Amino acid sequence: MKADSRGVLTGPHFIDGDHACCEGAIAAGCRFVAGYPITPSTEVVERIAQRFPFVGGIFIQMEDEIASSIAIQGAVWGGKKAMTVTSGPGFSLMMEHIGYAAMTETPCVFVDVQRAGPSTGLPTQPAQGDMMQARWGSHGDYGIIALCPNSPQESFDLTVRAFNLAEQYRTPVLLMLDECVGHMTERVIVPPADQIEITPRRLYAGAREDFLLYHPGEDLVPSMVRAGDGYRIHVTGLTHDDRGYPAMTTAAQDKKVRRLVDKIRRNANAITDYREDQIGGAEIVVVTYGITSRTAVPAIERARQEGIKVGHLRLVVVWPFPEIAFRELAGTVKGFVVPELNLGQIKLEVERCVAGKAAVSLVGHAGGSVHDPHDIYLAIKKMVKD
Amino acid sequence: MAEDVFETETESLPVNPVESYLRMDRMPHIWCPGCGIGTTVNCFAQALDGSDLDLDKVAIVSGIGCTGRVAGYLNLDSFHTTHGRAIPFATGLKLANPDLKVVVYSGDGDLTAIGGNHFIHAARRNVDMTVILVNNFVYGMTGGQVAPTTPLTATASTAPYGNFEQSFNLPYLAESCGAVYVARWTAYHVRHLAKAMKEAFKKKGFSFIEVLAPCPTLYSRRNKLGDGLDQMKYFKEQSEIKHGADTKTIALEFQGKIILGKFVDRERQTYLDTMNEYYSKHLGAAYTPYAG
Numbered sequence: 001m002k003a004d005s006r007g008v009l010t011g012p013h014f015i016d017g018d019h020a021c022c023e024g025a026i027a028a029g030c031r032f033v034a035g036y037p038i039t040p041s042t043e044v045v046e047r048i049a050q051r052f053p054f055v056g057g058i059f060i061q062m063e064d065e066i067a068s069s070i071a072i073q074g075a076v077w078g079g080k081k082a083m084t085v086t087s088g089p090g091f092s093l094m095m096e097h098i099g100y101a102a103m104t105e106t107p108c109v110f111v112d113v114q115r116a117g118p119s120t121g122l123p124t125q126p127a128q129g130d131m132m133q134a135r136w137g138s139h140g141d142y143g144i145i146a147l148c149p150n151s152p153q154e155s156f157d158l159t160v161r162a163f164n165l166a167e168q169y170r171t172p173v174l175l176m177l178d179e180c181v182g183h184m185t186e187r188v189i190v191p192p193a194d195q196i197e198i199t200p201r202r203l204y205a206g207a208r209e210d211f212l213l214y215h216p217g218e219d220l221v222p223s224m225v226r227a228g229d230g231y232r233i234h235v236t237g238l239t240h241d242d243r244g245y246p247a248m249t250t251a252a253q254d255k256k257v258r259r260l261v262d263k264i265r266r267n268a269n270a271i272t273d274y275r276e277d278q279i280g281g282a283e284i285v286v287v288t289y290g291i292t293s294r295t296a297v298p299a300i301e302r303a304r305q306e307g308i309k310v311g312h313l314r315l316v317v318v319w320p321f322p323e324i325a326f327r328e329l330a331g332t333v334k335g336f337v338v339p340e341l342n343l344g345q346i347k348l349e350v351e352r353c354v355a356g357k358a359a360v361s362l363v364g365h366a367g368g369s370v371h372d373p374h375d376i377y378l379a380i381k382k383m384v385k386d
Numbered sequence: 387m388a389e390d391v392f393e394t395e396t397e398s399l400p401v402n403p404v405e406s407y408l409r410m411d412r413m414p415h416i417w418c419p420g421c422g423i424g425t426t427v428n429c430f431a432q433a434l435d436g437s438d439l440d441l442d443k444v445a446i447v448s449g450i451g452c453t454g455r456v457a458g459y460l461n462l463d464s465f466h467t468t469h470g471r472a473i474p475f476a477t478g479l480k481l482a483n484p485d486l487k488v489v490v491y492s493g494d495g496d497l498t499a500i501g502g503n504h505f506i507h508a509a510r511r512n513v514d515m516t517v518i519l520v521n522n523f524v525y526g527m528t529g530g531q532v533a534p535t536t537p538l539t540a541t542a543s544t545a546p547y548g549n550f551e552q553s554f555n556l557p558y559l560a561e562s563c564g565a566v567y568v569a570r571w572t573a574y575h576v577r578h579l580a581k582a583m584k585e586a587f588k589k590k591g592f593s594f595i596e597v598l599a600p601c602p603t604l605y606s607r608r609n610k611l612g613d614g615l616d617q618m619k620y621f622k623e624q625s626e627i628k629h630g631a632d633t634k635t636i637a638l639e640f641q642g643k644i645i646l647g648k649f650v651d652r653e654r655q656t657y658l659d660t661m662n663e664y665y666s667k668h669l670g671a672a673y674t675p676y677a678g
Contacts, residue, residue, distance in 0.1 A: 071474045231463070
């Protein structure tokens with residue numbers, strides 16, 4: 001289906017990544033947002049609070065991030081598309097409810113505008129230190145989807161996609177901005193509503209007695225209903241059977257949790273998104289996501305001017321990780337250079353996938369600013385020499 | 387032949403009228419013999435039975451713990467959420483679909499310790515929901531640990547020499563935060579309780595009922611108070627019904643006098659009505675009142 005034109009501000013805008021995220025959410029059909037103020041994400045909810053009264057939405061500033069991250073799930077079962085927005089310390093508080101959304105298969109969006117941590121860290125300055133937390137932060141096993149925009153335009157586009165993926169796979173989706181992308185102001189083109197594709201909720205409409213809230217389709221995703229539709233559903237974070245009833249057995253646990261992992265893993269090819277630049281014949285591949293994809297460009301260009309064959313692989317979807325792409329590349333390139341605003345998180349994933357068949361070099365940065373492109377250039381040069 | 391006899395006998399048995407409100411395919415429940423939670427659920431079913439609510443539009447939300455299991459046994463749209471977070475979940479549910487009657491049904495530890503912050507803010511905002519809090523004075527599910535409701539000097543597994551912390555006076559807390567309906571009953575006072583639940587369903591805004599209930603396994607036993615029946619006798623003998631009592635004066639003491647009744651019944655505009663009125667006034671015709 002297409003976006004509801006009432007919420008779509010079609011045309012060119014000069015806005016930052018946080019505001020673009022807000023517009024993406026409204027275009028995607030989000031009409032419930034719960035949040036708690038935290039730098040550098042607050043601009044998203046400030047704009048939501050301003051815009052929602054005119055598009056039929058409800059914004060509520062909750063008492064903390066824990067409340068925000070579960071209020072959105074109540075709203076989803078009440079029939080809304082919903083999201084919450086935060087930064088590192090708040091993201092830490094939301095971990096339990098990412099798990100609840102995964103376990104109860106509640107489609108919703110969590111936005112994390114990353115700042116430098118741990119703890120309060122550097123509240124107004126960038127980092128990418130929450131990438132492994134995004135993958136593994138809640139306890140137990142589950143699959144997850146995480147997207148990393150590198151511009152305000154992409155913040156708009158990927159917010160729409162985050163909502164669509166959440167509905168398609170009945171899963172929480174994480175939108176992992178960083179402070180730079182959140183506060184960077186650029187031109188953003190909002191397309192006409194009829195050019196924005198929206199994935200509707202997979203609502204079941206058959207007989208009540210035939211309905212099973214957790215009986216999956218072929219793609220491993222079950223359809224759902226809303227509270228008040230007359231199905232008398234039961235939703236629990238306890239391990240449950242296809243009816244949604246608690247089932248305290250190892251067999252029920254195995255069945256449920258395997259499907260939670262498999263529904264992302266088996267659909268990974270449809271979810272994954274990465275951009276390649278001169279990968280064919282490359283000797284070195286620079287792997288980036290978010291803001292590092294932009295700070296790496298001068299380094300890559302300089303190395304290319306010197307005749308080094310450097311490819312650039314930018315992860316747009318970080319989780320699920322494009323394992324196959326890396327496995328295939330590992331046999332053809334000398335090595336990977338991974339600049340990150342953390343001290344080595346996605347680098348570990350690259351290492352796991354290339355399994356020793358190519359060198360992997362981290363250009364780590366603890367956060368607080370972006371990389372000096374020269375450091376990335378030096379890492380490329382070093383890898384060529386070694 | 388034997389089957390025929392059995393079927394005939396089954397058909398002649400009267401059906402318990404509360405059965406249609408329960409998920410009978412989930413019985414037996416997990417609660418201990420003598421526990422008061424099941425009694426309160428019986429009252430809840432009777433309150434639903436006597437109300438004019440469309441049951442397809444009633445949603446029940448629980449947190450974690452013994453009382454947290456209530457949602458799973460009721461034949462309604464039911465949500466068993468995370469520990470302490472039933473109220474913010476219910477807030478989202480109610481605001482998303484204002485046609486629903488949303489009831490939060492959970493325990494004292496869940497709603498006033500880990501969930502205490504949400505409790506006071508939902509009451510302050512006057513989100514339209516009924517909160518039924520079963521207070522058994524301890525954390526039952528995890529083995530009888532001290533709670534914010536454990537009376538002074540009562541022992542608990544994590545207060546082995548007696549509790550020295552001041553406990554909450556929950557009706558006073560609810561009233562001071564803005565609840566429009568506040569009552570306290572016990573699992574002994576089943577008719578009063580069912581009636582209070584029915585009254586609370588009719589209130590627009592944040593309504594709150596504290597229900598004292600025996601936990602024979604983990605509270606009475608450790609405190610040498612006998613079994614569930616003994617605790618019911620205590621509720622019967624030491625209770626005094628004082629409607630309209632000043633909530634400041636009704637704090638509970640270890641095995642002391644219990645003041646019961648309806649303490650608060652007032653009108654206050656709900657969160658949604660306030661939002662709609664405020665925005666209509668300040669934003670004018672550009673604002674279409676939100677109706678879900």
